Amino acid sequence: MKILVLVKQVPDTSEVKFNENGVMIREGLQSILNMFDQFAVEEALRIREKYGGEVSVMTLAPEQAKSALQKCLALGADKAYHISDRAFGGSDTLATSYALSLAIKKVGDFDLIMAGNQATDGDTGHIGPQVAQFLGIPHVSYVEKIENVEGDKVLVKSLLEDGYRMIEVKLPALLACIPPPNFEYSNPSMMGIVKAKNKPYVWLKADDIDGDKSRFGLNGSPTRVMKMYPPPKRSRGEVFTGNYNEAVKKIIDVLKEKKVIS
């Protein structure tokens, strides 16, 4: 089975800041492999171990994202594709997905494409489904586990708000993955880090992928960030004092008043 995992390097923070043009301020921030993507890589490696095949990883990002791809190779991935060109600067999610889908078409026939469900910086969750749409293949989001692979079908466990569903999907397909609670991430071994240095690392520029170049970068991005701001802070709510029984009675009265209970 040929598996490709899309990975993104993200700032190691939950407090992302933007400049006046809505572009992320990356200066002074350490970068890490998006944790959703590391989970997808580890799940792909588990599938390779069980069913054979190879696992490639791909990013569309400036040169500095090499460390994220190297980490994937050190964890056990076989090959890395790094798409990097000034032509991609300022890409929104649609232009990013378009370029990724062209690169995927260019480099090979993959049976399975995996991605994180969302990136911890942009956090739109657009890329996986959009790439699948451009490639004309089915996709499943919120995939917590690949249960089984049989012939040209995979059975996956996909999370719902109040449970999960089992979905069988025909290959080739794209799975956007989310780590289960308490997932224990692996650290690359010393041997893995050394081996990674000799694994195939392929650089691709805009000219290396066939497509409509007017759809790359800022010019090919139909969305513009008009304003970025943190959500308003929640008020602390009402604090009931007094003894336990009085507080419970007050809470019940409030819930009745708001028609939460009758």
Ligand SMILES: Cc1cc2nc3c(=O)[nH]c(=O)nc-3n(C[C@H](O)[C@H](O)[C@H](O)COP(=O)(O)OP(=O)(O)OC[C@H]3O[C@@H](n4cnc5c(N)ncnc54)[C@H](O)[C@@H]3O)c2cc1C
């Ligand atoms: C108008 C506009 C302008 C922008 N300009 C810039 C800019 O100048 N510079 C900049 O850095 N960003 C810019 N962005 C943000 C950029 O579009 C997003 O970082 C990118 O498209 C990914 O979206 P996301 O972070 O929401 O990923 P999500 O859709 O949440 O990511 C889901 C998954 O998709 C995969 N994925 C996401 N991005 C990539 C990638 N690049 N390569 C491989 N796999 C990936 C990963 O597996 C990830 O877990 C801009 C966005 C907009 C809307």
